[in-house]
Amino acid sequence: MAKITHVSPLAPKGGFPSLPIIEGVRFSSIEAGVRYKGRKDVTLIELVDGTVMAGTFTSSATRSAAVLDCQDKIDGPTDGGAAIVINAGNSNAFTGKNGMEAVGKITGAVAETLGLSPQRVFSSSTGVIGEPLKWERITNVLGELKSGLRDDGISDAARAIMTTDTFPKGAQATVSGTGGEIKIVGIAKGSGMIAPDMATMLVYMFTDAKISQRLLQDLVTRATNETFNCITVDSDTSTSDTLLMAATGTSAADSIQGGTAVCDAFYGALRDVMLDLAHQVVRDGEGASKFVEVRISGAASNSDARKVALAIANSPLVKTALAGEDPNWGRIVMAVGKSGAQADRDLLSIRFGDVLVAENGWVSPDYSEDAGAAHMKNEDILIRVDLGLGSGEAVMWTCDLTHGYIEINADYRS
Amino acid sequence: MAKITHVSPLAPKGGFPSLPIIEGVRFSSIEAGVRYKGRKDVTLIELVDGTVMAGTFTSSATRSAAVLDCQDKIDGPTDGGAAIVINAGNSNAFTGKNGMEAVGKITGAVAETLGLSPQRVFSSSTGVIGEPLKWERITNVLGELKSGLRDDGISDAARAIMTTDTFPKGAQATVSGTGGEIKIVGIAKGSGMIAPDMATMLVYMFTDAKISQRLLQDLVTRATNETFNCITVDSDTSTSDTLLMAATGTSAADSIQGGTAVCDAFYGALRDVMLDLAHQVVRDGEGASKFVEVRISGAASNSDARKVALAIANSPLVKTALAGEDPNWGRIVMAVGKSGAQADRDLLSIRFGDVLVAENGWVSPDYSEDAGAAHMKNEDILIRVDLGLGSGEAVMWTCDLTHGYIEINADYRS
Numbered sequence: 117m118a119k120i121t122h123v124s125p126l127a128p129k130g131g132f133p134s135l136p137i138i139e140g141v142r143f144s145s146i147e148a149g150v151r152y153k154g155r156k157d158v159t160l161i162e163l164v165d166g167t168v169m170a171g172t173f174t175s176s177a178t179r180s181a182a183v184l185d186c187q188d189k190i191d192g193p194t195d196g197g198a199a200i201v202i203n204a205g206n207s208n209a210f211t212g213k214n215g216m217e218a219v220g221k222i223t224g225a226v227a228e229t230l231g232l233s234p235q236r237v238f239s240s241s242t243g244v245i246g247e248p249l250k251w252e253r254i255t256n257v258l259g260e261l262k263s264g265l266r267d268d269g270i271s272d273a274a275r276a277i278m279t280t281d282t283f284p285k286g287a288q289a290t291v292s293g294t295g296g297e298i299k300i301v302g303i304a305k306g307s308g309m310i311a312p313d314m315a316t317m318l319v320y321m322f323t324d325a326k327i328s329q330r331l332l333q334d335l336v337t338r339a340t341n342e343t344f345n346c347i348t349v350d351s352d353t354s355t356s357d358t359l360l361m362a363a364t365g366t367s368a369a370d371s372i373q374g375g376t377a378v379c380d381a382f383y384g385a386l387r388d389v390m391l392d393l394a395h396q397v398v399r400d401g402e403g404a405s406k407f408v409e410v411r412i413s414g415a416a417s418n419s420d421a422r423k424v425a426l427a428i429a430n431s432p433l434v435k436t437a438l439a440g441e442d443p444n445w446g447r448i449v450m451a452v453g454k455s456g457a458q459a460d461r462d463l464l465s466i467r468f469g470d471v472l473v474a475e476n477g478w479v480s481p482d483y484s485e486d487a488g489a490a491h492m493k494n495e496d497i498l499i500r501v502d503l504g505l506g507s508g509e510a511v512m513w514t515c516d517l518t519h520g521y522i523e524i525n526a527d528y529r530s
Numbered sequence: 531m532a533k534i535t536h537v538s539p540l541a542p543k544g545g546f547p548s549l550p551i552i553e554g555v556r557f558s559s560i561e562a563g564v565r566y567k568g569r570k571d572v573t574l575i576e577l578v579d580g581t582v583m584a585g586t587f588t589s590s591a592t593r594s595a596a597v598l599d600c601q602d603k604i605d606g607p608t609d610g611g612a613a614i615v616i617n618a619g620n621s622n623a624f625t626g627k628n629g630m631e632a633v634g635k636i637t638g639a640v641a642e643t644l645g646l647s648p649q650r651v652f653s654s655s656t657g658v659i660g661e662p663l664k665w666e667r668i669t670n671v672l673g674e675l676k677s678g679l680r681d682d683g684i685s686d687a688a689r690a691i692m693t694t695d696t697f698p699k700g701a702q703a704t705v706s707g708t709g710g711e712i713k714i715v716g717i718a719k720g721s722g723m724i725a726p727d728m729a730t731m732l733v734y735m736f737t738d739a740k741i742s743q744r745l746l747q748d749l750v751t752r753a754t755n756e757t758f759n760c761i762t763v764d765s766d767t768s769t770s771d772t773l774l775m776a777a778t779g780t781s782a783a784d785s786i787q788g789g790t791a792v793c794d795a796f797y798g799a800l801r802d803v804m805l806d807l808a809h810q811v812v813r814d815g816e817g818a819s820k821f822v823e824v825r826i827s828g829a830a831s832n833s834d835a836r837k838v839a840l841a842i843a844n845s846p847l848v849k850t851a852l853a854g855e856d857p858n859w860g861r862i863v864m865a866v867g868k869s870g871a872q873a874d875r876d877l878l879s880i881r882f883g884d885v886l887v888a889e890n891g892w893v894s895p896d897y898s899e900d901a902g903a904a905h906m907k908n909e910d911i912l913i914r915v916d917l918g919l920g921s922g923e924a925v926m927w928t929c930d931l932t933h934g935y936i937e938i939n940a941d942y943r944s
Contacts, residue, residue, distance in 0.1 A: 178867030178875050210863040210875060212892030245860025246893055432846070432931075433939055440940030446659025449624040453592030461592050461624060478626030479660055517846075518940075519933050525847055526854030526932075 126399035126407050126495060126515070127283040135270050135288045135301045138322045140164030140364035143269030144261045145276035148253050151205025151243060156276035158254055160261040161200040161320070162230055167364045168194050169238065170333040172340040174357035180209035181219045182239045183358055189235055191329055198236040200360060201226050201254070202277050202318065204305075207356045208241040208249040218251040225255040229262050240318050240358045242305065243279055270322075274303040277318055280524055281305050281400050287392035289385035293369025293378055298325045300385055304393040306400070317344060317397060319359040321389065324367035325382060331374050335383050336361050343390040347398050347513045348429050398513045403520025406438050408497045408513065415508030420457035424501060425512040427455035435517035438497060443488030445473045452501060463504030468492065540813035540821050540909060540929070541697040549684050549702045549715045552736045554578030554778035557683030558675045559690035562667050565619025565657060570690035572668055574675040575614040575734070576644055581778050582608050583652065584747040586754040588771035594623035595633045596653045597772055603649055605743055612650040614774060615640050615668070616691050616732065618719070621770045622655040622663040632665040639669040643676050654732050654772045656719065657693055688717040691732055694938055695719050695814050701806035703799035707783025707792050712739045714799055718807040720814070731758060731811060733773040735803065738781035739796060745788050749797050750775050757804040761812050761927045762843050812927045817934025820852050822911045822927065829922030834871035838915060839926040841869035849931035852911060857902030859887045866915060877918030882906065 141163055148158040163169075171190045173183050201222060208215050223237040230237075241249060274284035288301040306317035321336075340359060365371075372379050399407050410429045415421035428434055428451040437444040445466050452459050462477035468491040472480045491497065555577055562572040577583075585604045587597050615636060622629050637651040644651075655663060688698035702715040720731035735750075754773060779785075786793050813821055824843045829835035842848055842865040851858035859880050866873050876891035882905040886894045905911065 174867075176864070176867035177869075177871070177873040178863050178878075207860075210860060210888070210891065212876065212890060214892065245863055246888065247860075432935070436936050436939035439936065442940070446621075446624060446661075449592050449659055450590070453588075453590035455591075457591070459591040462626065464592075474624070474660065476626060477624065478628065517936065519936055521846070522850050522853065522931065522933055522936065525850035526856070 122282065124282045124400045124404055126404055128396065128399070132271055132274065132284050133286050133288060135286050136290070136299050137267045138299055138301060138324050138364060139366035140167065140324065141322050141362065142265040142267050143273045144264035144266065145269065145272040146257050146261050146264065148203070148257045150203045150250065150253050156272060157204045158257065158261065159202045159273045159276045160226065160258070160265065161273065162265050163198040163200070163362050164364050164366065165197045166194060167198045167362050168327060168329045168332055169198060169360065169362055170329065170336040171358065171360045172337055178210060180207055180241060180356045181211065181215035182208060182241050183356060185219045185223065186238050186240070186358060186360070189238060191333065192235050194329060196236055197230065197232055198238070198362065199226050199230050199232055200238045200240070200320065200362070202240045203254055204277055204279050205243040206241060206247055206249045207243045207245050209245045209356055211246065211248055214248055218249045221251045222254050225258055229258040238360055240356070242277065242318055242356055270301065270303060277303070277305040279305065280402060283400060285393055285396040285400070287389045287396070289389050291378070291381045291385045293325070293367060293372070295370050296368030298323060298367050298369050298382060300389050302389045302393050304397055306397040317357050317359070319344065319390070319393060321359070321361035323361070323363045324365070325363045326365040326367065326369065326371035327363045331372065331379070332361060332363050335386055339383065339387040339390050342387055343394040346511055347394050348426065395513060398515050401515035402524045403518040403522070404515030405518055406497050406516040407495060408438060408499065408515060410512045410514065411498065411500045412503070412510045413500070414502040414504045414506065415510070416458040416503070416506045417508040418510060419508070421508040421510035423455045423457040424452055424503070425510040427451040428499060428501070429512040429514035432517055435514070438492070438516035439518045441489065441492040443468055443473070443485065443492050445488070448499065448501065449474070457503070458505060459503055460505065465502045465504065467500040469498045536696065538696045538814045538818055540818055542810065542813070546685055546688065546698050547700050547702060549700050550704070550713050551681045552713055552715060552738050552778060553780035554581065554738065555736050555776065556679040556681050557687045558678035558680065559683065559686040560671050560675050560678065562617070562671045564617045564664065564667050570686065571618045572671065572675065573616045573687045573690045574640065574672070574679065575687065576679050577612040577614070577776050578778050578780065579611045580608060581612045581776050582741060582743045582746055583612060583774065583776055584743065584750040585772065585774045586751055592624060594621055594655060594770045595625065595629035596622055596655050597770060599633045599637065600652050600654070600772060600774070603652060605747065606649050608743060610650055611644065611646055612652070612776065613640050613644055613646055614652045614654070614734065616654045617668055618691055618693050619657040620655060620661055620663045621657045621659050623659045623770055625660065625662055628662055632663045635665045636668050639672055643672040652774055654770065656691065656732055656770055684715065684717060691717070691719040693719065694816060697814060699807055699810040699814070701803045701810070703803050705792070705795045705799045707739070707781060707786065709784050710782030712781050712783050712796060713737060714803050716803045716807050718811055720811040731771050731773070733758065733807060735773070735775035737775070737777045738779070739777045740779040740781065740783070740785035741777050745786065745793070746775060746777050749800055753797065753801040753804045756801055757808040760925055761808050762840065809927060812929050815929035816938045817932040817936070818929030819932055820911050820930040821909060822852060822913065822929060824926045824928065825912065825914045826917070826924045827914070828916040828918045828920065829924070830872040830917070830920045831922040832924060833922070835922040835924035837869045837871040838866055838917070839924040841865040842913060842915070843926040843928035846931055849928070852906070852930035853932045855903065855906040857882055857887070857899065857906050859902070862913065862915065863888070871917070872919060873917055874919065879916045879918065881914040883912045
């Protein structure tokens with residue numbers, strides 16, 4: 117694995133945020149030597165009796181054993197507690213029947229250690245694909261993990277799940293419920309193989325809300341579509357993407373009901389936390405030096421708008437121009453043209469931030485290259501394209517393509 | 531524009547080939563200063579009376595004025611001669627109504643200079659998108675270009691059409707017709723923004739065959755699908771891709787009729803020349819250090835096979851692993867999974883050259899990392915994936931993704 121010596125220049129300036137404790141959630145992380153040396157790489161999360169789970173997962177046809185297992189269990193009965201176990205360094209993906217066996221051994225041992233049903237133990241693995249996961253390294257340390265469980269262990273967990281990440285990622289929000297506050301916290305890892313749907317991402321969200329499994333799942337699915345499914349680093353979809361959300365019901369607030377103002381507020385806060393984490397993933401995009409928002413309007417449909425947004429956000433020529441701070445709007449035109457969406461050259465307009473670059477099929481008469489170049493010097497770049505055809509809209513967040521990406525990926529395994 | 535100081539390590543060892551003269555075709559190239567200094571950048575090609583033209587073009591929705599104009603004219607009447615005029619340095623794409631005007635001025639002036647109908651003058655422009663083409667720089671030198679026309683000027687033309695290319699590209703074949711030989715020659719440029727359909731490519735093919743416009747167009751379309759539409763450097767489709775083929779009818783051989791053995795031989799030779807040129811374009815892929823063939827079999831359909839081939843050939847993670855000579859077959863699995871094609875992990879097999887890497891959903895018991903790594907040291911790499919589902923097949927040719935690509939593209943315009 118390439119040595120990561122620098123924190124991304126786009127990392128949040130304040131460092132890892134202070135996250136409130138969610139009653140009923142305890143964390144423990146340990147150095148188990150799954151692959152790495154000298155760092156924590158396995159995390160155990162214990163969830164109190166009655167915790168409701170929801171999740172969203174990669175759509176890859178070659179998804180990992182852990183993902184398949186989580187998908188099986190996610191909407192199961194909520195009596196009894198639950199647990200999540202995560203390892204970094206080995207994704208246990210494309211490891212055949214041995215992969216499924218490893219998941220069974222790990223979740224079974226966690227169930228035994230914590231006195232749970234194996235049906236309520238969720239696992240994630242991230243790292244190299246196709247190498248056997250030495251599951252004993254995890255099961256051997258479960259006793260030690262159990263004795264280390266503590267309610268303020270989330271920042272250690274955010275670090276233990278990292279692979280090529282250069283900084284740990286966390287976010288939080290608080291909502292006023294009926295009769296009490298509701299807290300939401302989340303941690304995420306991911307910086308390469310990031311593309312909808314969903315990315316090499318692991319995301320763990322916790323709330324003390326009382327909420328039904330079905331409503332929680334609906335809100336999580338909707339928020340995923342508006343956040344993690346709108347980011348791309350390199351167009352490569354992982355085999356292991358997992359978002360798990362646990363609602364412990366330990367808040368004093370009443371149970372959240374669909375269609376209420378509290379539910380809307382909860383959804384807004386959930387979406388904000390997930391968007392914050394999604395942006396942090398892009399800001400840790402492998403080799404990233406620019407955070408880029410691609411905003412499309414005026415498309416014939418939302419689906420056409422998304423095609424254009426993706427074509428721009430994934431274009432190596434656009435992304436290398438951004439790395440070079442080159443306001444090369446011709447490459448934006450190229451990407452619109454190749455997207456497969458309906459487009460009319462003479463109706464297209466392009467803006468970099470507030471600078472109108474092109475309109476009516478040509479460069480704008482008021483555009484100056486200096487103004488475009490000035491916007492490109494920013495750390496955060498906004499590319500806006502209006503297709504002038506209809507009311508279809510979409511947004512994607514991405515980063516630039518730099519030498520750093522190649523350094524990290526040309527020799528990840530050695 | 532980035533300074534290109536090195537010829538691609540994958541360039542054909544013998545240099546530019548010796549191409550036979552096609553009677554009825556004359557070339558002239560000149561330094562017109564369209565954008566570059568100190569090199570020829572405009573080429574005029576004069577075609578004898580009765581020349582039949584065929585062509586294939588980019589599918590971009592934002593294609594250039596020259597492409598739109600060629601598409602209008604390509605199947606027009608063949609009485610009288612014809613001409614092709616090409617400039618490098620400015621693509622005249624996304625230049626609004628001025629772009630169409632520039633094409634009209636250039637083709638009109640060529641028609642006047644050579645005594646042709648403007649309907650028989652085809653133009654191509656390659657280079658930066660969105661900047662006005664100073665067409666006078668071309669029309670001003672047409673007299674000089676005309677006086678320089680010579681039947682052995684093809685190698686100069688192959689150089690004058692280059693942009694970021696590091697070597698000129700040519701190929702040829704000869705077919706035995708009825709009553710005489712038939713020659714085929716071609717030149718091409720292109721090294722970035724290369725993706726089906728078709729690439730930032732300009733390709734000019736010439737033959738002395740007697741053949742109808744309709745049959746020539748059929749054969750050219752079919753051969754394009756099997757050659758230029760199976761290459762990708764960076765998944766970015768150009769606004770300017772153009773392949774033009776001229777058949778002068780000057781061979782002593784009888785006219786080629788569809789469905790005959792001579793037609794089959796002609797098609798085979800045409801396809802070979804186009805494949806040779808397509809491979810040369812990949813071998814000149816921006817920053818390329820590896821030539822990669824991706825061969826898919828056993829897919830549920832040919833269309834699924836092509837999806838998988840494209841997902842592998844365009845994956846930045848696969849391409850950076852190739853650059854690092856890392857036999858990272860896990861990324862191949864990832865690309866299969868994200869392709870959208872039907873796939874079953876446990877039926878998938880992967881080979882690097884003849885080395886069986888993975889089968890039955892896991893690494894092959896006989897696979898050694900050393901054998902995989904040894905194949906990766908080759909300049910030419912073969913990735914074979916069998917999906918084990920049906921008889922669908924596809925092939926794509928691509929190159930790796932290196933620091934060189936980013937060097938070339940992060941500051942192309944400055």
